[in-house]
Amino acid sequence: MFDEPTIFERSRPGRCGINLPEADGAALETLLPGVALRENLPLPEVSEIDVVRHFTRLSQTNFGIDLGMYPLGSCTMKYNPRLHERVAALPGFADLHPTQSASTCQGALRLLYELQGYLAEIAGMDAVTLQPVAGAHGEMTGLLLIRAYMRHRGETARTQILVPDSAHGTNPATASLVGFEIVKIPSNARGRVDVDAVRAAVGERTAGMMMTNPNTLGLFEDQIAEIAGIVHDAGGLMYGDGANMNAIVGVARPGDMGFDAMHFNLHKTFTTPHGGGGPGSGPVAVKAPLEPFLPAPRVQRLDDGTYDWDAGRPESIGRMHAFNGNFGVLVRAYTYIRTLGPDGLKAVAQNSVLNANYLRVGVGEKYQIAYPEPCMHEFVASATEQKKTTGVRTLDIGKRLMDYGYHPMTVYFPLIVPEAMMIEPTETETRETLDEFVAAMHAIAAEDPELVKSAPHTMPVKRVDEVRAARVLDIAWEG
Amino acid sequence: MPGYVPHTPEDQRGMLDRIGIAAMDELFAQIPGNLRLAALLDLPHGLSEAESVRHLEGIARTNLDCGRGACFRGAGVYRHFTPSVVPAIMARGEFLTSYTPYQPERSQGMLQTIYEFQSLVCRLLGMDAANASMYDGATALAEAVVMASSITGRKRVLIPASLHPAYYDVCRTFVQGHGICLETVPQTNGLTDIDDTRKRCGNDVAAVVVPQPNYFGMIEDASGLASVAHENGALAIAVVNPMSMALLPPPGEWKADIAVAEGQALGLPMNFGGPLVGLFTCRKEFVRQMPGRIVGGTVDSEGKRAYTLTLQTREQHIRREKASSNICSNEALCALGVTIYLSQLGKIGLRRVAEVSVQRAHEAFEAIRTVPGFEPLFDGPFFHEFPMRCPVPVAEINTKLAERGIIGPQDLGADYPELGNAGVFCCTEMISHEDIAALVATLKEIR
Numbered sequence: 001m002f003d004e005p006t007i008f009e010r011s012r013p014g015r016c017g018i019n020l021p022e023a024d025g026a027a028l029e030t031l032l033p034g035v036a037l038r039e040n041l042p043l044p045e046v047s048e049i050d051v052v053r054h055f056t057r058l059s060q061t062n063f064g065i066d067l068g069m070y071p072l073g074s075c076t077m078k079y080n081p082r083l084h085e086r087v088a089a090l091p092g093f094a095d096l097h098p099t100q101s102a103s104t105c106q107g108a109l110r111l112l113y114e115l116q117g118y119l120a121e122i123a124g125m126d127a128v129t130l131q132p133v134a135g136a137h138g139e140m141t142g143l144l145l146i147r148a149y150m151r152h153r154g155e156t157a158r159t160q161i162l163v164p165d166s167a168h169g170t171n172p173a174t175a176s177l178v179g180f181e182i183v184k185i186p187s188n189a190r191g192r193v194d195v196d197a198v199r200a201a202v203g204e205r206t207a208g209m210m211m212t213n214p215n216t217l218g219l220f221e222d223q224i225a226e227i228a229g230i231v232h233d234a235g236g237l238m239y240g241d242g243a244n245m246n247a248i249v250g251v252a253r254p255g256d257m258g259f260d261a262m263h264f265n266l267h268k269t270f271t272t273p274h275g276g277g278g279p280g281s282g283p284v285a286v287k288a289p290l291e292p293f294l295p296a297p298r299v300q301r302l303d304d305g306t307y308d309w310d311a312g313r314p315e316s317i318g319r320m321h322a323f324n325g326n327f328g329v330l331v332r333a334y335t336y337i338r339t340l341g342p343d344g345l346k347a348v349a350q351n352s353v354l355n356a357n358y359l360r361v362g363v364g365e366k367y368q369i370a371y372p373e374p375c376m377h378e379f380v381a382s383a384t385e386q387k388k389t390t391g392v393r394t395l396d397i398g399k400r401l402m403d404y405g406y407h408p409m410t411v412y413f414p415l416i417v418p419e420a421m422m423i424e425p426t427e428t429e430t431r432e433t434l435d436e437f438v439a440a441m442h443a444i445a446a447e448d449p450e451l452v453k454s455a456p457h458t459m460p461v462k463r464v465d466e467v468r469a470a471r472v473l474d475i476a477w478e479g
Numbered sequence: 480m481p482g483y484v485p486h487t488p489e490d491q492r493g494m495l496d497r498i499g500i501a502a503m504d505e506l507f508a509q510i511p512g513n514l515r516l517a518a519l520l521d522l523p524h525g526l527s528e529a530e531s532v533r534h535l536e537g538i539a540r541t542n543l544d545c546g547r548g549a550c551f552r553g554a555g556v557y558r559h560f561t562p563s564v565v566p567a568i569m570a571r572g573e574f575l576t577s578y579t580p581y582q583p584e585r586s587q588g589m590l591q592t593i594y595e596f597q598s599l600v601c602r603l604l605g606m607d608a609a610n611a612s613m614y615d616g617a618t619a620l621a622e623a624v625v626m627a628s629s630i631t632g633r634k635r636v637l638i639p640a641s642l643h644p645a646y647y648d649v650c651r652t653f654v655q656g657h658g659i660c661l662e663t664v665p666q667t668n669g670l671t672d673i674d675d676t677r678k679r680c681g682n683d684v685a686a687v688v689v690p691q692p693n694y695f696g697m698i699e700d701a702s703g704l705a706s707v708a709h710e711n712g713a714l715a716i717a718v719v720n721p722m723s724m725a726l727l728p729p730p731g732e733w734k735a736d737i738a739v740a741e742g743q744a745l746g747l748p749m750n751f752g753g754p755l756v757g758l759f760t761c762r763k764e765f766v767r768q769m770p771g772r773i774v775g776g777t778v779d780s781e782g783k784r785a786y787t788l789t790l791q792t793r794e795q796h797i798r799r800e801k802a803s804s805n806i807c808s809n810e811a812l813c814a815l816g817v818t819i820y821l822s823q824l825g826k827i828g829l830r831r832v833a834e835v836s837v838q839r840a841h842e843a844f845e846a847i848r849t850v851p852g853f854e855p856l857f858d859g860p861f862f863h864e865f866p867m868r869c870p871v872p873v874a875e876i877n878t879k880l881a882e883r884g885i886i887g888p889q890d891l892g893a894d895y896p897e898l899g900n901a902g903v904f905c906c907t908e909m910i911s912h913e914d915i916a917a918l919v920a921t922l923k924e925i926r
Contacts, residue, residue: 025838092539098752179656275812323752341525
């Protein structure tokens with residue numbers, strides 16, 4: 001492996017990486033009279049080949065789904081069809097200005113309108129907004145909707161949101177940002193939300209409850225209908241975190257379980273490549289009583305069959321995004337749904353659950369399984385035995401997996417399982433890949449503990465000092 | 480097997496046997512029967528790849544894309560040229576299909592590009608610290624407003640009327656839960672009145688927002704507005720067009736405390752308004768209050784240079800309800816595009832693109848004002864957008880232009896009824912002299 005310097009270190013005065021248009025107009029001093037012009041623009045000066053080699057080399061030190069299995073629990077890192085990249089790049093989509101008049105973007109509006117309908121059907125809900133551009137952004141939208149609904153009914157004392165202790169960190173963070181107080185609900189011995197704890201926690205201050213189903217332990221909350229009943233009887237609403245929709249798409253619907261609102265993570269379930277951390281998309285689906293509060297504007301279909309933005313939405317929470325959400329991601333999700341159809345979507349859930357259970361059985365031969373029963377699309381293993389007997393921790397196992405050609409699984413989450421290893425294979429991995437992954441996990445379990453603790457051994461860098469990065473802050477090149 | 484599932488029926492049978500489950504449906508035994516769908520979803524049947532391409536191409540064709548004619552629309556999203564290298568590198572699977580780089584040893588490439596992104600953005604805006612990107616410029620501003628309120632412990636924020644209206648709307652939605660009150664400062668001649676801002680600014684104001692150039696394209700006295708904020712112990716939040724930073728003094732020079740921008744102009748397609756990419760920067764002393772992901776340089780166990788996510792204790796996955804923000808997925812791939820763009824154009828190229836954009840805009844301005852009925856709405860210097868009062872409704876003009884494949888000006892009507900019938904024209908380096916001539920010819924016909 002090579003050491004790639006920063007782009008700044010490649011810079012040589014006078015170089016430029018592109019053929020430029022002629023500046024054939026009047027001088028800037030004439031065009032911008034009285035305006036102080038910037039003197040120093042400290043950007044790099046490199047050639048095109050410098051740029052291509054620099055970023056290509058960097059790409060070679062990075063892991064992606066295209067290189068191998070990415071068993072990150074709750075992240076649903078499945079194969080990303082290249083078809084999606086092709087259609088999203090069509091000039092009729094990529095080269096549209098967001099404020100073009102409706103008559104010039106009927107196709108885009110039609111796509112949005114149809115996608116709203118598809119997602120409503122998949123969710124078992126009545127209406128959808130496509131504006132939120134990430135899962136956490138969708139959560140915020142959903143909780144703002146609940147807040148608006150409560151205010152509209154004059155129930156301003158409802159300031160609490162119930163959040164299970166197994167929840168994603170975004171859930172409490174979002175509830176807090178929207179101005180709610182968080183009431184933590186413990187899990188029971190079965191790894192599900194403790195129904196009695198919910199019963200004890202609800203009351204006149206309950207605005208709602210956030211749940212992920214199946215939950216982050218990979219288990220279906222089988223008492224969901226009862227929980228929803230308790231929350232509804234107390235006057236609250238149910239919010240669904242759609243991060244784990246991959247397990248149930250086409251098989252079960254949040255709307256049928258008693259959820260009043262939910263977000264999708266289109267980049268997970270509907271296969272937009274995650275790009276190193278985004279862009280994502282987090283549409284929110286709601287039951288009819290929440291529809292008036294959805295973000296403005298919305299796409300509507302007029303009686304003559306054309307599409308337009310709706311003008312008045314007096315009860316709306318407002319805008320969540322400057323324009324129309326992450327349209328490029330919406331095109332990909334639309335394409336995925338159209339390509340798979342209803343039976344294809346059901347096969348997604350079936351095979352993702354099949355793959356997870358197959359791995360659970362294999363991995364479980366050498367590691368503890370936190371909740372040893374059939375799982376949904378992911379499961380949580382634990383390295384507590386390894387830690388006790390050899391000192392090898394979950395972190396070490398993850399690092400050692402890199403040497404075997406895999407990305408590490410999600411480690412130390414959910415927080416309620418010690419030495420947690422959350423594993424999600426997704427439906428797009430072959431049986432052979434799963435067998436090889438299990439073999440790697442078994443091999444690591446049998447290895448010299450010192451070898452594992454000092455992993456990785458084949459990466460461009462050895463174990464990275466993360467503590468130092470926070471202590472001696474270097475977040476911009478100053479050289 | 481439909482879709483992207485590789486299993487053969489034999490694979491499935493063998494795997495079910497290994498698990499000890501008799502049939503696929505039993506995989507869902509945990510789900511109570513009454514919650515399981517009895518039938519397939521009511522969705523259109525699946526399409527082959529070829530059919531999907533044809534279907535999507537058909538839909539795309541019914542849109543008037545900006546490549547068919549010229550685009551004179553800006554208003555926050557701009558049609559600049561994207562060098563061929565940018566999409567080529569972004570499409571590399573190792574970047575495209577990677578996850579958030581939580582495991583640094585296997586993600587050095589993405590981590591270094593984010594580090595370079597942060598460095599480039601800091602340099603462009605003249606600021607000390609940048610994060611790994613936000614959803615878009617508007618949400619970046621909303622997060623900045625929340626951050627300013629939490630730093631100062633104050634709840635009032637002054638927002639110029641010359642700020643992008645959608646940015647104001649997003650802020651208003653976003654701050655609902657924080658008890659933050661947004662107050663609009665009116666514009667005079669297309670600019671924010673400094674004296675009026677001073678009158679409104681008191682020791683209860685958390686921040687003054689400073690758009691540069693503003694929604695009308697006009698160049699504000701940014702330094703003067705920032706001073707008003709500081710005189711009152713408030714923070715100055717800059718909202719800039721990053722392309723203008725090649726020519727105008729950056730927020731760091733005029734002492735902004737937080738500076739945000741929509742980064743789309745730097746090499747990304749318009750995408751009907753998304754994905755975009757929010758640039759977020761601040762002064763060094765506020766870095767621990769900054770929302771979003773941050774990459775830092777460090778070393779590995781052998782002392783070799785390495786990169787990793789840092790200051791994660793601000794983030795939702797560690798800090799939960801006490802996090803500085805709930806942002807999780809940002810726009811990392813778009814940030815990669817910006818990084819490549821800024822590297823390739825560099826100091827010389829970015830200046831030239833900005834300069835040519837300004838030249839074309841002024842050429843268009845001079846040409847349009849010769850058309851009877853069209854006159855400048857304001858006087859004063861503008862960057863590459865300018866508002867014109869129009870003789871017929873802007874919507875009619877745009878319909879006429881669209882017939883020629885031209886995307887016309889942004890209508891100010893709905894957001895600024897007090898300004899009458901006016902539209903903001905924009906030019907980038909993608910506008911040719913012929914495009915301007917064609918625009919003017921059509922405007923003359925309308926008249």
